[in-house]
Amino acid sequence: MQIYENICFLSSNCLSFVSSFLFAEMIIFKTKNKLSSYLFHLPTQTSIGFVPTMGALHKGHLTLIEKAKIDCSVVICSIFVNPTQFNNKEDFDKYPNSITKDITQLEKINCDVVYTPAISDLYAENEQANHYDFNGLDKLIEGKFREGHFDGVATIIEKFFGIINPKKAYFGQKDLQQLLIVKSLTKKLNLPIEIIDCPTIREKNGLAISSRNKLLNKKQLETATLLYNSLLFCKDNKELYSIEKLKTLIQKNFSEQNDVRLEYIEFVNAITLQSISQFKAKDKNAICIAAFISGVRLIDNIIF
Numbered sequence: 161m162q163i164y165e166n167i168c169f170l171s172s173n174c175l176s177f178v179s180s181f182l183f184a185e186m187i188i189f190k191t192k193n194k195l196s197s198y199l200f201h202l203p204t205q206t207s208i209g210f211v212p213t214m215g216a217l218h219k220g221h222l223t224l225i226e227k228a229k230i231d232c233s234v235v236i237c238s239i240f241v242n243p244t245q246f247n248n249k250e251d252f253d254k255y256p257n258s259i260t261k262d263i264t265q266l267e268k269i270n271c272d273v274v275y276t277p278a279i280s281d282l283y284a285e286n287e288q289a290n291h292y293d294f295n296g297l298d299k300l301i302e303g304k305f306r307e308g309h310f311d312g313v314a315t316i317i318e319k320f321f322g323i324i325n326p327k328k329a330y331f332g333q334k335d336l337q338q339l340l341i342v343k344s345l346t347k348k349l350n351l352p353i354e355i356i357d358c359p360t361i362r363e364k365n366g367l368a369i370s371s372r373n374k375l376l377n378k379k380q381l382e383t384a385t386l387l388y389n390s391l392l393f394c395k396d397n398k399e400l401y402s403i404e405k406l407k408t409l410i411q412k413n414f415s416e417q418n419d420v421r422l423e424y425i426e427f428v429n430a431i432t433l434q435s436i437s438q439f440k441a442k443d444k445n446a447i448c449i450a451a452f453i454s455g456v457r458l459i460d461n462i463i464f
């Protein structure tokens with residue numbers, strides 16, 4: 161009764177916070193203003209964990225949220241397909257959307273808050289991505305094939321960080337270059353946000369789980385295992401063949417398959433993403449791959 165009487169005197173924002181706290185209900189915000197108002201009413205010591213996603217949620221995303229739940233007192237997941245990071249309109253248009261299923265999955269794992277803004281909530285009309293100087297990091301690997309992609313990623317992450325101001329933000333190693341760009345952005349802007357790396361979650365056959373896998377049928381998904389198998393082959397044979405030779409072998413293997421096109425396989429330093437000509441035992445190495453499987457572009461990497 162005491163609690164109830166007190167609640168009656170609270171504002172509606174505060175009320176939604178208190179009721180979510182008492183009944184552990186997930187709260188969905190569609191606008192940054194409502195989300196900001198909710199955040200403003202949280203106790204100052206609240207540690208906020210943030211997981212940005214583009215939806216079509218899968219086990220990979222859910223693992224990030226589960227990790228954030230362990231570390232933080234309030235976990236916010238955003239679902240937003242960010243237009244400025246797509247350099248191909250068709251790719252943007254056909255990006256999978258399963259918002260109802262996403263919400264159910266987030267409820268099941270007790271995510272606290274979901275932010276699902278419309279484009280107009282985050283971008284003014286005709287607003288473009290900002291331009292950032294990442295000392296060339298954004299021009300390597302993916303950057304060579306997706307011009308402006310990382311400016312788009314950094315633009316939306318800067319906006320999200322500005323609204324949410326999380327203590328920790330969680331990113332998958334599956335998008336290794338994105339993870340490094342976000343770390344670089346955070347450092348550049350001097351933000352007190354810890355960026356947490358999360359390992360790539362895979363299907364039993366090794367295929368990295370991705371929202372884009374939903375665009376493939378069963379047979380195409382089987383073909384898509386070629387990406388991870390190529391990475392494993394290179395890692396397992398690194399003593400036997402030179403990097404040059406490994407590249408040639410992978411290119412040849414792809415050219416012999418139907419309905420696939422290798423865009424790149426790159427051997428790099430896992431921190432700087434600079435190309436390497438030899439694996440170095442003292443450094444972290446990474447092999448990154450991008451390929452089209454029946455027209456769907458997939459990426460993967462292995463770090464060792």
Ligand code: AMP
Pocket residue numbers: 212213214215219220221224330331332333334335358359360361362368369370371
């Ligand atoms: P996306 O919705 O594709 O933008 O991904 C949102 C976040 O989930 C990013 O930090 C991704 O790196 C991460 N992610 C996507 N797929 C996986 C996966 N299979 N394993 C781990 N993290 C992933």
